[in-house]
Amino acid sequence: MKYKILKALDIAGLQVFDPVVRLCYGEEPKVQLQKIGQFIIIPIITFILFLIFWDYAGPRHTTKSGEVPTPAVVRDAAVGVLTFHERENIKGEDLLRSGPQRDAALAEVEARITELEPIAKTAAAELKETELAAREHLKSSTAEINALYRAKRLEFRDAAKERQTELKVLADKTIDGTEADRVTLLEAVAADRVQSAAETEEVQRLRDERSAIENAKYPPLIAARQTSNALEEELQFLRKRRDFLTGENRDLKITEVETKLAGLESDLASAADGAAALKIATSIQREQDNLATLGESTYSKPWTLPAQIDRSVRCVFVGFIVASLIAIPLGILCGLSRIFMAAITPLISLFKPVSPIVWLPIIFIIVGGFIPDPSDSALLDIFNAIPGLAGMDVNPAFIASALTVAMCSLWPTLVNTALGVASIDKDHLNVARVLRLGFFARLFKIVIPSALPLMFAGLRISLGVGWMVLIAAELLSSSEGIGKFVWDMFNNGSSQTFAQMFVVVFVVGAIGLLLDRIMIVLQRLVSFDGAPTAL
């Protein structure tokens, strides 16, 4: 049992937990504890130190866009993102609820609204008061400096004018005057320059002082805003739910149309003349169409982060599979034939360093050429019919992002496969020759199996590269996914923006880590020689 677990951990690339298992089985506790300390405790401590440093340094670095969020703020932002997701899901469910379920939900919503409304009202009133107080506070706190500033500016303006008049007098004197007059004028001009500079500096100082007062935060206002906003947002959500459970509810609308249809049918039976009957019949047809569309209608939910992550992961796999389908055969050909390798090396060297940002627009145009009308495209229908992509709303932007991923991530696999094939043990090939194996038998029995470990090492790098590239591609192509989330939140420029970027850092990092682990497992499974993999 013990060795089975250890083997599993080994294959899964989780050797760090090896000592824990051994410790549980009581094997050399001292050695195991030491190892646990080294490989588990120390990394955890480092991470905690990192958090502490971040918590300390973050708020001390302020920019005009805000301050670097602390771990707690980032956690709140993550909760906010998830709350938005949950609320949108609930809205979608509410729209489709019917019967007693709807009644129960409605009662719950109504109760919560009644509970919240008075609290929100008080909070709003308080906020209004605080806002007024803040404005008053600003006025009173800057009144003094404003008056001083204004006085100084007027004073300096008048002084400057006066000096100009004096200079004019001195200048007039120099006409037909002596050398001494000219020297006096030059000196006076220089003195004026110095004086003006000093006055500007004084004005500048006062401005800075004033803006420091103006920009000072007023904590009660921030607190009042937060309270009021949180309450109002929840109320807004609840009211929308109420709409979805009553007037806009699908089930209720269907019943309404059905009643209407029944009425129209009885009208048809008692129609006075042909013209009226035709009119009613047309209406019946319309209502039936209406009923059909209503029956299929759902809440058109906005994309939320969890859904976007899902789409991104699928997108990266589409790109990765395309990349593998191109890179592996090419790599094998390269490894088998020196001539072929020589032929395509320039192409590889040329295209490999090109940035995804350059590939994307090119690929976008090419993809657009195949999909002239996105609302009616056979190609998109094919993609949407692929099992893993159902409901992902595949559009040209998705395909372009996936192909950009493919274009940028195929190189490591290609190069590694070529290397793997080229470095097959000559003995194996000689054996194949002796056995007179055909080309395909040689390919599948000898070449590919021996090249697999290196090939998978390449695939692992490719997937990592693809994941990094994808975010940029989505951001540029506005394809729904993590990249679009980043761009949208950045564009929102709200007080949450900064923290949301940090949330994305952790999400992207965690998923990248997970993908990497999956590839490690695959790589270990195909490496029969038990070659160690880098962690």
Next chain:
Amino acid sequence: MNHSRLAPISPRHLFSHAARFALAAFGLAAASIASAQLSPEKTELKFGFIKLTDCAPIVIAKEKGFFRDEGLSVEVIAQPNWKTLLDNVISGNLDGAHMLSGQPIAATIGVGTQAHIVTAFTMDLNGNGITVSNDIWESMQLEDIDLDTPEPMHPISANALRPVVDEYLSSGAKLQMGMVFPVSTHNYEIRYWLAAAGIHPGMYTATDIGGRTDAEVELSVTPPPMMPTVLEAGNIQGYCVGEPWNQQAVAKGIGVPVTTNYDIWKNNPEKVFGVSKAWADANPDTHVAVVKALIRAGKWLDAADADGTLINREEAVRILAQPNYVGADYDVIKNSMTGTFIFQKTDVREMPDFNVFFKYHATYPWYSDGIWFLTQMRRWGQITETKSADWYHETVKDIYLPDVYLAAAELLLEDGHIAKEDVPWDTDGYKPATDEFIDGNLFDARDPIAYINSFEIGNKDPI
């Protein structure tokens, strides 16, 4: 759309009255027939928007269920910039979008991307501001002592900017300012503002599509949400953009709005709802249904109580502040949307008409609005050759579709969603001549050539 074009306006108008009486007479059965007059060809729609508060009619029509009432299921998708938005409408990725007034016009006549885009709905009036960086504002204040008070006199002209411009020129550089798109209202507004003070913002020519020939101030394109960031980075020293990106600059303390487009041209048209001509032709009933929902949204946004307080704006702001819509902080969006505008922290003003979504027949697709944009395109050289006055009148009639608007309005009137006086039923599409501009110049859309020739800076055309 074809069917609505067949009948001239007045008989249909009479019919609508007849229909109303009929409604009263026949009761529920008749009502059900009337409310189902449209059968939308396409019910699942995707509309694009840019993160600006004036996307509100689309967002409100969705969130308040006005689209659903028309049997439409609408997805509203944020677009990264105006170019992508237009491309997506042309390619069919989007069914329609929140557009700059100049976009359908420019696309149709082939300034920039060429495609026939039409509009039957004007989304709002006003709503833009010009913001300069703190440094420029300081120079302007030091230059003009009258500006250097907590609440300076408005409107602020670009006169105080002149010395700053000269200083940049003498050091071999040019003041850089941002606007959102070459054919955007913002481009024409900031040019108007600068030129009114004698500062040359540069001409477009056949070879200079950046519009910098002879420029004393260079203008460049930046997407709206990026404006504050780019200003803070120092790439530009000022910009003209819609809300909330001026208030955002104040909130973050990186710039000072000096004027709004309400002061440059009182009640100027701003955004339109644009669709491609091909889409409009293929989906005439859907188009009318969408316009119906949008008119209701406009009316909802401008609903006011007896004192003239806008009653629905707070709720609208709450909706717009959701991350999938405008997404800026509620407090920042709230300012302009509820009729206050913060110029400086100490200078908070009431501007009840900062955003107009319905009042003053704002949503009607006026031909005269289109002509103003065409005259500006000619003035600044985006239209490279002289055109006849007739060309202006004919072009704008290919783009603005009042028939669709009126068809939608009639149905709404029948359902009692709007009042008779909400729609200019009998207009020929031209607003009366107005001189409510910052420079007092008279604009009469019936005489575009004279208007083009009335400016000191800009192209002139032989009459």
